[in-house]
Amino acid sequence: MTEIIDGNEVAQEIRDGLGDAIATLEDAGVTPALATVLMSDDPASETYVSMKQDDCEEVGIEALDIEISPDADAQELYDTIDELNGDEAVNGVLVQMPVPDHVDDRAVLRNIDPAKDVDGFHPENVGRLVAGNARFKPCTPHGIQKLLDAAGVDPEGKDAVVVGRSEIVGKPMANLLLQKDEGGNATVTVCHSRTDDMAAKTRDADIVIAAAGVPELIDGEMLTEGTTVIDVGVNRVETDTEKGYELVGDVDFESAKAKASAITPVPGGVGPMTRAMLLYNTVKATAQQHGVDVDLP
Ligand SMILES: NC(=O)C1=CN([C@@H]2O[C@H](COP(=O)(O)OP(=O)(O)OC[C@H]3O[C@@H](n4cnc5c(N)ncnc54)[C@H](OP(=O)(O)O)[C@@H]3O)[C@@H](O)[C@H]2O)C=CC1
Numbered sequence: 001m002t003e004i005i006d007g008n009e010v011a012q013e014i015r016d017g018l019g020d021a022i023a024t025l026e027d028a029g030v031t032p033a034l035a036t037v038l039m040s041d042d043p044a045s046e047t048y049v050s051m052k053q054d055d056c057e058e059v060g061i062e063a064l065d066i067e068i069s070p071d072a073d074a075q076e077l078y079d080t081i082d083e084l085n086g087d088e089a090v091n092g093v094l095v096q097m098p099v100p101d102h103v104d105d106r107a108v109l110r111n112i113d114p115a116k117d118v119d120g121f122h123p124e125n126v127g128r129l130v131a132g133n134a135r136f137k138p139c140t141p142h143g144i145q146k147l148l149d150a151a152g153v154d155p156e157g158k159d160a161v162v163v164g165r166s167e168i169v170g171k172p173m174a175n176l177l178l179q180k181d182e183g184g185n186a187t188v189t190v191c192h193s194r195t196d197d198m199a200a201k202t203r204d205a206d207i208v209i210a211a212a213g214v215p216e217l218i219d220g221e222m223l224t225e226g227t228t229v230i231d232v233g234v235n236r237v238e239t240d241t242e243k244g245y246e247l248v249g250d251v252d253f254e255s256a257k258a259k260a261s262a263i264t265p266v267p268g269g270v271g272p273m274t275r276a277m278l279l280y281n282t283v284k285a286t287a288q289q290h291g292v293d294v295d296l297p
């Protein structure tokens, strides 16, 4: 029987597990606060940001929701980031990606105070992660480590194939799997759009993590029996339904499930974990900023 890894359930465990740490911070007189900055009118981005607000409310994190018109000057975004960096009541700052073309996304990430960079995208935090001394593990790959653990899959000694090499998912995922640490110690292959014969790599893998942003790129034909399949893709595909779209992963679920020993669904797999680990990083950031010791799940 193929195990369907339930991301909503594991995310709920993480949120519940943050309760103790948040209570410890409250005892010290601190309420964690996360600021999300949205400079986009993309409906998917708006959905994620509003889901993050709800998550914060559930666990007792204060959520600040800042919207900047996508037509505004880049300077307005930089000024907002400066203000949040300087605001002692704000513990975490997240700028929803992508930002408009006229804004330099690297400069945006460089401007966030690394101590408040709960995405883990600031170059200092990227460097620390690669050096094996992470301050904040990026939310999506960290969430995937938690999902693998919940499914009883230890990457140690396994062949892992990551499809995608983005700064947000593919690269940090490969780095975490490679680390000489719990949840790591895998042998890692990273595929991308220039990879030759990707199916030969995925067929050799014990763990496949698909993060290409291409609907149903990975199907059962590209997998061997017993593979663990993690689907990061959240693609909105137009349909005739009332909503007008359907969420489709980077994995063809039915054919992959027929081969996999365990697989994540879309929705309800990696997405909820990304949001849960953002809360985790916000609590961690708050504790670090105030020198309070907390137990994290
Ligand atoms: N569930 C969650 O929490 C999250 C989900 N996502 C979703 O994950 C997906 C990937 O996101 P993100 O990493 O930001 O995307 P990017 O577009 O930044 O990166 C996609 C990567 O996939 C590679 N790629 C594209 N097409 C192919 C192909 N045909 N074969 C092999 N590799 C390919 C690209 O290669 P190259 O570098 O050569 O261009 C690139 O490295 C999207 O669907 C996104 O919505 C993203 C973040 C969080």
Ligand SMILES: Nc1nc(=O)c2c([nH]1)NC[C@@H]1CN(c3ccc(C(=O)N[C@@H](CCC(=O)O)C(=O)O)cc3)C=[N+]21
Binding pocket: 047, 048, 051, 094, 095, 096, 097, 098, 119, 139, 140, 234, 247, 266, 267, 268, 269, 270, 271, 272, 274, 275
């Ligand atoms: N600075 C920054 N940090 C991010 O972490 C970040 C970002 N920018 N830009 C965009 C991507 C994408 N991303 C998702 C988060 C949650 C779901 C999620 O919760 N998905 C639900 C369904 C959502 C729905 O119903 O539309 C699920 O898969 O079950 C998806 C995608 C975070 N990202």
